[in-house]
Amino acid sequence: MTRIARLSTPDGPRYAIADGGSWTAVRSLFDHTPTGEDLGPEPPVFLAPVEPGQVVGCSHPTGPDGRSRVQGWQKPIGTVAGTGEPVRLNEWSTRVVAEGELALVIGRRASRLGRQDALEHVLGYTVANDVTTVEPAVDAVFFAAKAGASHTPLGPWIETEPGAPDDLEIVVEVDGEAVRRSSTSALPSTVADILVELTRWITLEPGDVVLTGSPSTDATIRAGSGVTVRIAGIGTLGNPVA
Template sequence: MRIARFVHPGSAHAEAGVSWGTVEGPAGASRDALTVAAIDGHPFGSLTFTGDRWALPDVRLLSPFLPSKVVALGKNYADHAQEMGGAAPTTPMIFLKPSTSVIGDGDAIRLPASSSEVHYEGELAVVIGTPARSVAPEDALRHVFGYAAANDVTARDQQRADVQFTRAKGYDSFCPLGPWVETVVDASDLRIVTRVNGEVKQDGRTSQMIHDIASQIAFVSGVMTLLPGDVILTGTPAGVGPIVAGDTVSVEIEGIGTLTNPVVAA
């Protein structure tokens, strides 16, 4: 099931506003062939539909959730660790991105004037569905609501200068997430492809992760409580590189969908 959050144009049941809904239509179909059916309230637990439905092109997709926190893993693919010039960590290396960095499909990545080298990093995002605190790896996947595509946008020059990630990863718009959350998919071996202006830049598989999804959830939940809607970014394959104003970045994940964002100057 694909869960989206969107701005709808209004209906007999509601004024124009923000809703969650299910994206419906054949797998692999173009967006023009998809519809979105509004649900009453939030998508955790049993779903109740309002009866409102729109063609997907007639609504504006937002980030599927506004998480209380985004926890990201660094160097979780060996080939990416190698291209960054360091050894892969033996335990997960985590950092935080603020909730204000989160944007949705179609929203613009805004390049800060203070950086001259901003990179894309296509990633699989894990969305938490139930509170998780100090969970065991064998129980971790029970806390997953679903999966989405993400882009861990990074001011690489500032990352090198600061020797930590907060400024480089924390700018507004530096965490595109979407286009929706897929709740029924085995994420252990999915293809991830990042394109800039249609050209393939990254092409990897989630099976190449050093620390798998269950291990990540167990590790992070041992540090901080994960709440419904929180997001874990699971790392990026090799092939990261720069983006400039005027570019368009797409992160496509097999079985989930494609997240696309234009790049603009600050």
């Protein structure tokens, strides 16, 4: 198992891998050759663990036949934030929710995948908060609802082997109180199924991020709140709300 982070250093952002109780700077997200750089004082400041070319969100609506399907959409990459960065609410929002989700970081170009090899295209997994403006509802394709500043916190790092991705506990806390507890096992679609469906329509490139959807992990947040998403086997993502 490899833990990959993107850290703030005096010389700019650097990728690093966990080495016991410390971090070793490496060449890139995909090349883990040590650079020998000094990463600065402890504790490290974690940035969003990846700079994606695209962020794809998912929901799992039920069709007229009673079967769920994967519905994808794209979130602006400018919404990506790291752990500790404030989620900034829009002044016109009257209800905003956090949504704790498992996120996939793509490791290989992925197009028209089959279920048997879909997971081979995943570099690793991180924690996501798919922040969503619920009220007022202003569009049918989630653009305004999900395009706010820092509305896609990711982090704190990427785990390459967190355990079975379809059975990871997710806990959402607001101001230190656990308000939602679920699991990726509650999603109607498996991680492999999500990738198969999305790559029927789009090609995912290395470093892209896929949000797998909320298994009833939505929690109302307000300015002044602190929201935390924990996923077993990966880590804890925490953000103040401004």
